[in-house]
Amino acid sequence: MRRLYAILLALCCALAGALVTAAPASAAPQTITNGTQFTDTSGNPVHAHGGGIIKVGAYYYWFGEHRNADNTFRYVDAYRSTDLKNWEFRNHVLTQSTDPELAVANIERPKVMYNASTGKFVMWMHKENGSDYSEARAAVAVSDTVDGDYTWQGSFRPLGQHMSRDITVFVDTDGTGYMISAARENYDLHIYRLTSDYTGIAALVADPWHGGHREAPALFKRNGVYFMLTSGATGWNPNQQQYATATSITGPWTAMTNVGDSTAYGSQTTYVLPVQGTSGTAYLYLGDRWGNSFGGTVNDSRYVWLPLTFPTSRSMSMSWSPEVTIDAAAGTVSGAGATYQTLIARHSAKCADVPNQSLWQGAALSQYTCNGGNNQKFWFKPVGSGYYQLMVRNSSLCLTENAANVTQENCNTAATNQQWSVTASGSYWLIRARTTGECLDVNGASTANSAALITYTCNGGTNQQWTRGT
Template sequence: MASWLLYLFSTIVLAQAAVIVPGASWTDTEGNIIQAHGGGFLKVASTYYWFGEDKVLDSTLFHAVSCYTSTDLETWTRESDALTPISGTMISTSDVVERPKVIFNTMNSEYVMWFHSDTSNYGAAMVGVATAKTPCGPYTYKGSWKPLGADSRDEGLFLDDDGTAYLLYASDNNQNFKISMLDTNYYNVTEQVSVLTGATLEAPGVIKRDNVYYLIASHTSGWDPNPNKVFTASSLAGPWSTQVDIAPEDTNTYYSQNAYDMPLGTNGIYMGDRWDVSALGSSTYIWFPLSWASGLPVIVKADVWNVNLATGTYTVATGTTYEAESGTLGGSAVLLTDSSYSGGQAVGFLGDGGTLTLDIIGIGEAQWVSLYYANGDSTWRNTTLSVNGGANVVVQQPSSGGGHVIQSVPVKVTLKNGANTLTFSSGQASFAGDLDKIIVYTTA
């Protein structure tokens, strides 16, 4: 009986841990930070495969295309690398391999990977292709080239219902966006089917729903985020609609850039990257539900959520909100007043002597806390957080897009059952973001 109770408890803990927390540092089943940036996804039977850029060396240069597996999209296991460098080729450690995407060719019973293949100065602007007989490979590199003789930088793949595959890519020095059909082997492109002239788009993905194609992409702003857009068409050949935001424009897609877009029942999942150019390997993942309730895909902002693959639905966790102005201000911290803040107020001049103390209620275990803040700088800020007088942890705060634009970042802390005291920005010389509120979640 004791062993059964231990098993039941362990199962409950694992179930509680299986949530999606955008912006957190996600770890695999071995406890290592997931390295799968600019990712692509493939489902084989009941298993999902996540391919991405391993940026553990904090470099733009090629280290590996990683491969992770999951049956729930929430718990991921790292497998053997799908693609590794080959000296003397366009996939050496001196070159760039980005945004790997894999599709399955039923005619050849073969997995085909496409990726952005480039030199270290991004001057080559090519695609690369590799193939394997199993999802994680290892993949055999076939070569790199310019599709139809034109540039290809950020790219994606789309496999239509009839088995026809398409390359989605930024072309002509990122001045035009193109869609080209692949051959029956998925080894090369055969013809250009659509071009969005003058559309400076990158990081593309397509979802097909009720015979309508939804193209989601960002504009070009380097590693910095911008408002990602959606375009619609009844055919991949177009004509394409004018662009529409998938999130409030001033949030810059909640400080993220699109990587992949996955159908989920009548909904979808936006899968993006929050790039940290100063430490690429520490860049995090921003996944949100996509809802068509308004007729077009719109991101559902969720600090903590989970997905039910069997029903094609998602659940957004609810938490307890504590307004920053309800706490105790210390040092040079001041109250700020503006309609953009929850409750009309926030606390500013945190850090450099300014502190805030909030009393909250915990449930006696590790809990997610989401910090809502404004950082009008173009660079990142951070805040320290101490729980019940313990050691400070540092929470990164990317630019929010303006001094009155609110973003959120998560941090996991262990709280006592009952009353707890959180202290923000104590002992830090730099300024933190202005704190609007926090939300404490009971979902671990």
Template structure:
């Protein structure tokens, strides 16, 4: 558990002014033009005071290549879309009939250029290559160079790591040999190709990798292979990229499957980092959500800090946009803050129709409301608001193998449909966000009304 080194800091401002200054994992994240951010399989680059977010544009709801997008931000929260960094080229490995995934960009000081690496593949994932492109400015546009198999072997999910040595040695991290072996290979001085194999984790079935260096130790974070479905992401450590690597350990409680996400990129920030993951939705890839959490190293190992609503403080002591508990971490000049919310237990509401109480030790207080939807409802009265927009996190259990959803209606207003991904079991609790406007004072919120399908079991809600 994090050590509280600074006093509690409560800053009261409206949620309306805060809505564009917080990170809400699982929410639809919009850019400064109001459009949903399309940057899946993220890669982050910092140049001066500007962050660049590269990713896969999946707005066409297909795995096939549409574009590598480029967004810019000065605060990691408000992002502006720029020109596409990489666009399809007919009759090449980056055509609209091919796969371009997990773009990562690093700067090559020798040539004063930006170099992008990505997973380059055929539509059936049979080619298993990496692709390389270059540009003279961060967003490009990038000039495609080639696609190839590094050292003649498969490469699927991949990442890059640039060391902090004087030579800025860079490495390719990738799933290889039909996803059975994980490899770390040194790049050449131009970052155009690979030279030698630094290490291999045999029979590890790892993908979606990232590496963070802390106090001379390297931390590898990766998921196992389970297609689009989530699994418990792991971390490994070593004092050299050549290994040996430690045995795997969880970055989050194993049952939550990394809070239904897969690692995309791990951004160092002070003495800690930000875990940047994807919550994939293969039937609607463009609606896949981003799951970003603080990645805390204060215990000596990387641990995800679950927070429904949180902010990144790029300057210590900077005023926070919502009531927060500020955690000043050891040796960490920058802070992250988790918003303080008010909890309302579902079982304290008024049940309607076929809704029933469910008992299980996994639920907060041991109880929840089941059989919502299909005639069943629960109404929570006296939910306090301030007349502005609020984020509400719905804590629920969905033991199905498929997603469910639930309707949310505030003060007899129109219903909002909120998706509820499967939680990996009826005893596992996850949360999903919804943003609503609450009147100043007491409000009434109805869950499950007007839907013919069953919703997940509702444990509680937390209002921010």
């Protein structure tokens, strides 16, 4: 009997251990760096461009575009996370081989919604033919599980007649599903009510900004007020984001109002995620910094995530922050209060500069006439022991000492070749590399534009003395 009891006790303990292991870890606050290409828990780039996020149980699931090298559709990828930073790749939930219609296609802005009455996960997306934007069709796929293989339901123009490009979805508090898409060559934004199973269009319920030429819609609801966030229609290039509000999804809606800066901090809206926790609900702007806008492809795109704030019940603001801290358990999102400075060489009165406003890793720094560009602004981020990383404002990359030059690279707080000390030299500053102890230097004491920045033995030269401007 004792032996049987011991066996049963061991079995119970083993089962309890298995259950504990299977449960997701409690989410701790996490800090993400903006304007960067995120990586998953295996170290691979996260390809969830133009995407959206849905929460199921303890997990957030992020869906988005994963393209071929020629920018055509390859996959819709799915990732999951409990903390919104550490993303585990789950599945290519939709692929070129899912259906013959997808063999040569473009799939953009996939968004997933859950239908509580059918128990199905429904994906809406924008579908094109892979060579141009003449189809302008909406498309639907469904799955029994959030990150399982989705079954293609086909593509169509809403109500058989309306063009449909940039797209988003929204489930209201009463369970009604909506799809919003750019119509009539992106000059209109249509709000459609979906059928009860979310797989079809029931009716066009609003066309509030007829002729407004807006795209990239993101719809969310806060305290009974609907917010519609959109971008202008400038292709891959960033532009001024605008928003409107209403107390009924069918309207009346306000006119569009500017939010953020003139380029949405180099991004285009893709989604607004409510982050609900023990302290309330925060709203997180998710934007893409499209690789096509800086000479790359969709797969080179970076992510810009920013907290939204609400001065009044029907107004919204958004400010730049190089880092955002997300506490998914508490439901809070906060930005870092960074101060940016220029570095002006004493001998030439020129600024440390990332040439051509490059966003690419490996771009070598030089000096150039000061012009106020974000490629001449740096955040001196403390990393401990009196050292700083110098993060470039426009690229979110860090100054890195190399044998022959100084470049911008992905920031890594453990990399000593990205750590610099700052010491006074009269009314100027010496910027000294931690790895070699050498000083940031304008090569050959040149006063010409585009003269390279290097590190060199500290010698008191004026080409190693810097003013930190604001």
